[in-house]
Amino acid sequence: PDTGVTRHYNFTVMRDITAPDGYRKSAMLINGQFPGPTIEANWGDTISVTVNNMITAGTEEGLAMHWHGITQKGTPWEDGVPGVTQCPIVPRSSFTYTFQADQYGTGWYHSHYSAQLTDGVFGPVIVHGPNHANYDYDLGPIMISEYHHHDYWSNLVEIFSRPPVIPNVNNNLINGRGIYNCSGTDCSPGASLSRFSFRSGKVHRLRLLNTGSNANQKISIDGHTMTVIANDFIPVKPYNTDVVTLGAGQRTDVLVKATGSPRDAYWMRSSIDMDCLNSTATYPTVTAAIYYEDADPSTWPNTTSTVVWQSNNCASDPLNQTVPYYPLTPPGTPSTTETIEINLAQNATGHYLFYMNNATFRANYNAPLLLLDRTGNFSDPYYANANAYNSGANSSVRLVFNNIYPMHHPLHVHGHNFWVLAEGRGTWDGVVVNPANPQRRDTQMMQAGTPENPAYVVLEWELDNPGVWPLHCHMSYHVSMGLSLNIIEQPEKIQQLKIPASLAKTCHEWAVFSGQEFVNEIDSGV
Numbered sequence: 329p330d331t332g333v334t335r336h337y338n339f340t341v342m343r344d345i346t347a348p349d350g351y352r353k354s355a356m357l358i359n360g361q362f363p364g365p366t367i368e369a370n371w372g373d374t375i376s377v378t379v380n381n382m383i384t385a386g387t388e389e390g391l392a393m394h395w396h397g398i399t400q401k402g403t404p405w406e407d408g409v410p411g412v413t414q415c416p417i418v419p420r421s422s423f424t425y426t427f428q429a430d431q432y433g434t435g436w437y438h439s440h441y442s443a444q445l446t447d448g449v450f451g452p453v454i455v456h457g458p459n460h461a462n463y464d465y466d467l468g469p470i471m472i473s474e475y476h477h478h479d480y481w482s483n484l485v486e487i488f489s490r491p492p493v494i495p496n497v498n499n500n501l502i503n504g505r506g507i508y509n510c511s512g513t514d515c516s517p518g519a520s521l522s523r524f525s526f527r528s529g530k531v532h533r534l535r536l537l538n539t540g541s542n543a544n545q546k547i548s549i550d551g552h553t554m555t556v557i558a559n560d561f562i563p564v565k566p567y568n569t570d571v572v573t574l575g576a577g578q579r580t581d582v583l584v585k586a587t588g589s590p591r592d593a594y595w596m597r598s599s600i601d602m603d604c605l606n607s608t609a610t611y612p613t614v615t616a617a618i619y620y621e622d623a624d625p626s627t628w629p630n631t632t633s634t635v636v637w638q639s640n641n642c643a644s645d646p647l648n649q650t651v652p653y654y655p656l657t658p659p660g661t662p663s664t665t666e667t668i669e670i671n672l673a674q675n676a677t678g679h680y681l682f683y684m685n686n687a688t689f690r691a692n693y694n695a696p697l698l699l700l701d702r703t704g705n706f707s708d709p710y711y712a713n714a715n716a717y718n719s720g721a722n723s724s725v726r727l728v729f730n731n732i733y734p735m736h737h738p739l740h741v742h743g744h745n746f747w748v749l750a751e752g753r754g755t756w757d758g759v760v761v762n763p764a765n766p767q768r769r770d771t772q773m774m775q776a777g778t779p780e781n782p783a784y785v786v787l788e789w790e791l792d793n794p795g796v797w798p799l800h801c802h803m804s805y806h807v808s809m810g811l812s813l814n815i816i817e818q819p820e821k822i823q824q825l826k827i828p829a830s831l832a833k834t835c836h837e838w839a840v841f842s843g844q845e846f847v848n849e850i851d852s853g854v
């Protein structure tokens with residue numbers, strides 16, 4: 329739908345010292361907030377966000393904001409990926425993103441420039457739409473993110489050391505809150521835990537988001553069962569669970585009936601799945617307090633958890649459990665299929681990078697693919713680093729991924745929700761799970777594999793959105809190490825897009841900036 333209503337926001341991103349868990353560190357804040365402000369709209373509204381880059385303290389950096397899960401149909405230039413859809417916003421400049429809230433449910437936005445997300449450049453997006461399950465109260469976004477006391481650049485330096493060092497995770501936060509046992513000069517008072525309110529007998533909607541960089545989160549509420557009603561922006565047939573599993577970038581909306589009595593208080597918990605972190609964590613579990621209407625909010629809950637969860641090789645919930653509420657059947661035979669092997673290997677300088685069919689992605693901030701494609705010159709030498717797949721005039725694409733390296737990957741596509749036809753270990757046998765109505769979402773976990781026993785995931789979508797759409801691992805380290813490809817979708821139609829002049833302006837300004845300042849692109853750039 330198109331409501332004709334526009335929701336305006338103004339974001340200023342800058343470096344500042346903050347101490348959400350009691351430890352003072354340099355972070356990147358949006359309008360002085362960590363996490364950033366909530367964007368709220370109705371389905372069919374237009375969202376307009378002016379992003380001001382004031383990252384000027386210390387090293388000046390570019391910026392680009394991505395609207396995770398919004399399909400940007402007809403507006404691919406608003407997707408906010410530097411080197412793919414735009415040149416970075418230069419320091420002291422701004423860019424206004426205008427796009428339709430074409431999905432509804434729980435989403436988020438984050439910087440797609442290098443690993444700025446890890447330093448705090450993210451926030452929630454709530455789009456109100458039709459409800460297929462009834463509830464009484466909406467508790468709003470519940471953002472869970474693991475947290476580092478070093479800035480993102482220091483982490484990337486460790487990741488790109490030879491061999492790579494995966495940094496320790498210092499804490500785990502819910503809506504930017506958690507407590508660190510801080511001692512020394514870098515401490516600041518006032519850290520606390522998030523708090524939520526329940527009314528006995530009522531049903532509450534919790535919008536759970538993994539806005540972290542790399543960790544898998546396991547979320548539960550003491551004494552309560554959760555009913556899953558949506559995964560990412562896709563409503564699903566409700567099912568009950570004691571624990572919600574979220575990989576980086578994924579969301580799950582749950583309904584929780586308050587079955588306790590009015591004076592009760594309970595802990596909500598989120599734990600980093602340490603079997604999937606490939607590193608250490610000082611505080612892997614964060615809690616938030618849930619107070620019923622007559623509970624005493626001056627004391628913390630004293631409940632314990634009886635939930636026992638399994639790592640399941642870092643997988644998402646089984647595909648036969650996650651059935652979209654509104655069925656959509658994929659084409660019987662996709663018009664094009666690519667089989668892509670994922671592996672980790674050393675490049676010529678001995679640095680470890682991820683490869684997809686022996687190709688790794690690296691953004692050219694000065695030459696975004698979408699603007700390059702307007703020329704129709706696909707022999708441009710830049711495409712060597714773009715890891716681009718030209719889908720031509722095909723109407724649908726199927727990607728069969730085989731992972732032979734023992735790390736899992738939450739695979740995220742831009743511009744679409746994909747069907748997840750199958751996932752598991754070994755070699756895909758061609759069987760589609762629930763073929764009339766397979767799971768759809770925008771981020772799907774691929775399990776860890778080995779050369780002898782690969783993991784596979786099979787994704788498919790209709791090529792109905794002309795543009796250049798990244799498909800990448802949402803783990804910050806992995807995409808920094810090049811685990812991204814770009815689908816050039818309907819290139820003939822890309823050349824007919826009326827791209828606003830503000831996009832060319834980002835490149836004019838970036839050409840000047842990068843000509844004067846040394847832009848140290850330590851990672852893939854996205």
Ligand SMILES: [Cu+2]
Pocket residue numbers: 736737738801802803806807811
């Ligand atoms: Cu990954």
